Amino acid sequence: MEEEKKAFSEQKKSCVNCGAELTYKPGTTQITCDYCGHEETIIPHQDGFKELELKPYLSEMGSVSHSEEILMLHCKNCGANQHVEENYKSLHCVYCTMPLIVEDAYKEDWILPGAVLPFQFDQKQSHQIFSKWVKGLWFAPNNLKKAALDPEYTKGLYLPYWTFDAQLYADYTGERGDYYYVSVPYTTTVNGKSVRRTRQERRTRWTQSNGSIKGFVDDTLIKASAQKQNTIPTKIAHWNLDALEPFNTSFLAGFVTEKYTIPLKDGHLSSTREAENIARSWARTDIGGDTQRVHSIDMSLSEETFKHILLPVYISSYKYSGKKYHFFINGQTGNISGKRPYSFWKIFFFILLIVTIIGIIVWLYNK
Structure with missing residues (x-):
């Protein structure tokens, strides 16, 4: 077990030319030196994904295997737990931008990720996506594009998720x-x-119907962290999991990694509820007809496994008229979601225009 921990532990890689720390180059399988341009290839793990048996991990006996200690920083403002790479010069919370105190760092065990979905574009491209988004906003103030978007506060964040696999069997009546x-x-x-x-x-x-259904439930995705504020919008929380790579710490170099705050046990309960929804959907398909009623589901799951995976998102904020607005970009697809200001006068004159047009139509009709 100690050898396995060592193989997966956080090891900083230095440039063979200048000694600077290497960081992951989004959209590639390379780590690169930002100073001299030297690149190295990330070698995939021979064993592939780590699908772990669920039952041992839900007991004391399994809680220490496939785990290690990492250095964590806790944001006292919003409660986020973050693992910040050493090469970060400015330590601010990725969610609320409050300063993080290095001296407050502490070590904590975590279940090692089984897979990671690497970032597909860099911070500069995330700014381009933001600018395009701003230009397409309706009723936005004319000078919104001049909003203060500080690159220092735009961070690439790996979000923790649980995924669960299981063989599902259920008897139903309906x-x-x-x-x-x-x-x-x-x-x-x-x-x-x-x-x-x-x-x-x-x-x-x-007509009465009953029967049995069975099948494999693959990669039920359950969020493994909860934030007090600035929650990741559902609109961008969709990733293609077929692009997952076996976990390698090189993919994390230069990014912030959030530790799960929702325990595996609670994640499993959520996945079981999702499995029940899947079973009901399968039962409706099995019943057939034009519509269906499912009265009862007696479900069992077997051969349950799980993975701890990391998924990419860019988080930032911008200031406009003294108020802070947050936005989020999916680090794989580029989908964006965020809060934005509205121009009162643009909305006012638009409504006035509509009312005027309606008034003219009514006047012409009654003339």
Whole structure:
């Protein structure tokens, strides 16, 4: 176990030419020196992904295997736990930008990641995405593009997630609904006279149904950290997990890594609820018909495994009229989401224009 820890431990790699620390080059499998340009290839781990058996980890016995100590910094303002690489010259929380005190760093155990999804573009490109986003905003103040976006506060962050795999088996009871149509008479008025007509109305014929379903539930993704503020928007929290790489600390070089704050046990409970939703969906498919009702699901999971994985996102903030706005960019897809200011006068004059157009239309109609 000690040898395994050593193989995965945080080891800083220095440039063979100038001695500076090497950092990961987004979108590649290279680590590079920012000073002299020297590059080295990241060699993938021979064993591939680390899928770990779940049950041993939910007991005391398994809590120490595949784990190690890392240096952590805790933000007293928002509560985020961050592992900051040594080459960071300015230590600020990636979520709230409050200063982090190096002297407050402490060591803490964590379950080693089994895989990492590397960043696909660098900080400069994240600024370009932000600028394009600003230009496309409706009702934004004209001088918003001059907003103070400090590169110092734009950080690439690896977010912790749990993924769970399992064989699912379930017995279900429910009802199958098949649509049919009937002719229903009704009375309407045409030219002042009552007229009898018919219309087609849909009905549902229900029949009892029960059965069994089984299948493999792959990579149920569960967020492993919780923030008091500036939560990662759901809009950008979608990654292609097919691009996961076996965990290698070289991918983390030059970035901030957040430690999970949602324990594995709680993550497993969330994944079980997701599995129940999947089982209900499979049951509806198995029942067939036009619509379905699922009354009960008796589900069991076996051969459960999990991974601790790291997923990329850029986090930053900008100031406009003395107020701070945060934005987030998916480090793989480039999708962006953030808070923005609105121009009161642009909205006011737009509404005034609409009201004026409606008024002219009404005036012409009644003329």
